[in-house]
Amino acid sequence: MSNIDHSTEGLLYKIAISLVPGIGSITAKSMIAYCGSAGQVFSEKERILRTIPGVGTVLAKNILQSKVLTRAEKEVDFITRNAVDAHFYLDESYPQRLRSCVDAPILLFSKGKPNLNCPKVISIVGTRNATEYGREIVDKFIFSMAERGYEIQIVSGLAYGIDIQAHRAALHNNLPTVCVLAHGLETVYPSLHRAIALEMCDKNGGMVSDFLSNSVIDRKNFLRRNRIIAGLADAVIVVESAKKGGALLTAELAISYNRDLFAFPGRIGETYTEGTHFLIKSNRAGLIENIGDLEYCMNWQPGSPAADGYQPRLFTDLLPDEQRVVDLLQEAGETAIDLICQATGLPMNRVSPMLLALEFSGIVKCLPGKVFKLA
Numbered sequence: 001m002s003n004i005d006h007s008t009e010g011l012l013y014k015i016a017i018s019l020v021p022g023i024g025s026i027t028a029k030s031m032i033a034y035c036g037s038a039g040q041v042f043s044e045k046e047r048i049l050r051t052i053p054g055v056g057t058v059l060a061k062n063i064l065q066s067k068v069l070t071r072a073e074k075e076v077d078f079i080t081r082n083a084v085d086a087h088f089y090l091d092e093s094y095p096q097r098l099r100s101c102v103d104a105p106i107l108l109f110s111k112g113k114p115n116l117n118c119p120k121v122i123s124i125v126g127t128r129n130a131t132e133y134g135r136e137i138v139d140k141f142i143f144s145m146a147e148r149g150y151e152i153q154i155v156s157g158l159a160y161g162i163d164i165q166a167h168r169a170a171l172h173n174n175l176p177t178v179c180v181l182a183h184g185l186e187t188v189y190p191s192l193h194r195a196i197a198l199e200m201c202d203k204n205g206g207m208v209s210d211f212l213s214n215s216v217i218d219r220k221n222f223l224r225r226n227r228i229i230a231g232l233a234d235a236v237i238v239v240e241s242a243k244k245g246g247a248l249l250t251a252e253l254a255i256s257y258n259r260d261l262f263a264f265p266g267r268i269g270e271t272y273t274e275g276t277h278f279l280i281k282s283n284r285a286g287l288i289e290n291i292g293d294l295e296y297c298m299n300w301q302p303g304s305p306a307a308d309g310y311q312p313r314l315f316t317d318l319l320p321d322e323q324r325v326v327d328l329l330q331e332a333g334e335t336a337i338d339l340i341c342q343a344t345g346l347p348m349n350r351v352s353p354m355l356l357a358l359e360f361s362g363i364v365k366c367l368p369g370k371v372f373k374l375a
Contacts, residue, residue, distance in 0.1 A: 010038070013041070015212070016072035022062055027054045028106050029356065033359060036367075036368045096362055101227070109185055114204075114208060118153040122152060123250070131270075134165075134240035138169050139172075153176045153178060154177040155229055157225065158179035158180075158181065158190075158207075164193055178206055178232070179200060180228045188207070189217055226250040235261065236254040237263070238275070242271055262287070262294065263286075265287055322358060326374070328343050328344060334372070335373070
């Protein structure tokens with residue numbers, strides 16, 4: 001490995017840990033919480049790494065024997081040369097809504113000027129084979145949102161059909177819009193939508209992805225991308241879908257993330273209303289016909305962009321031991337993990353996973369050296 005630029009050293013290790021074979025985002029977060037930083041993971045002794053829940057002997061060896069730092073160096077160079085922003089899951093710039101999802105990526109990359117913590121975010125998804133009816137719904141609905149004066153961002157997947165219609169309608173109505181890609185930010189797929197994507201970047205929106213540059217464009221990556229579309233939003237709206245398809249998978253992810261889910265009804269018997277009608281009939285999605293329905297369900301007030309926007313998770317559903325830790329951090333401020341154990345009387349093997357869970361929920365933040373504070 002060549003000499004590391006100290007300004008990007010932290011990013012190098014954050015990328016590298018996501019590349020270690022067998023380590024997903026959940027395990028990576030656990031390791032970072034235990035060791036204090038991504039860099040510390042790579043300098044920790046193997047016997048220490050083996051004691052971290054979910055790691056064990058094989059993964060500990062993978063970390064210390066892996067050559068992922070070389071690949072990570074190339075990615076840091078790409079990010080630097082191409083004006084890409086990297087958002088680590090503990091950074092303030094990381095989307096707070098997404099952070100609350102248990103499988104949220106540790107790194108999210110963006111290009112353009114997206115406000116990933118916009119007061120209101122709506123994801124609009126649907127079939128690639130959009131009908132004129134579906135496109136008209138999207139146009140009218142987004143026009144109504146712009147007319148209400150909301151500070152709102154529209155998220156979709158840049159695919160043919162409903163996705164691209166949502167992006168175009170947002171741009172036409174001067175609303176910021178973000179596309180979530182299933183590949184790295186060095187390219188745009190489909191290429192026919194490149195001009196739209198670049199326009200989004202120029203107009204307070206942009207492109208986001210959790211894939212590294214030069215990732216293979218593969219079908220399974222589009223399914224993985226859907227979790228980002230669902231996780232970024234306050235609510236997901238489905239406009240036209242068959243019985244099976246990416247839009248319904250995104251809808252199921254939205255439900256698993258406790259997002260509000262809505263669907264527009266269509267004509268009985270049409271192929272691309274079977275999916276939306278299923279969501280409505282099975283009580284998975286609320287039926288909406290216009291912006292008024294969404295406002296009623298979301299308790300939005302026109303002309304008050306910040307009202308009822310995203311709020312951090314409240315502490316009302318904590319377990320007793322979790323509440324003890326939160327109370328301690330509220331009173332003491334930044335506290336090392338061993339002092340938390342000492343003050344609460346709880347063992348390390350209980351406190352560590354508890355702090356990790358609180359961190360996933362956006363309640364606490366891990367600082368270097370296994371020091372914690374309220375987020």
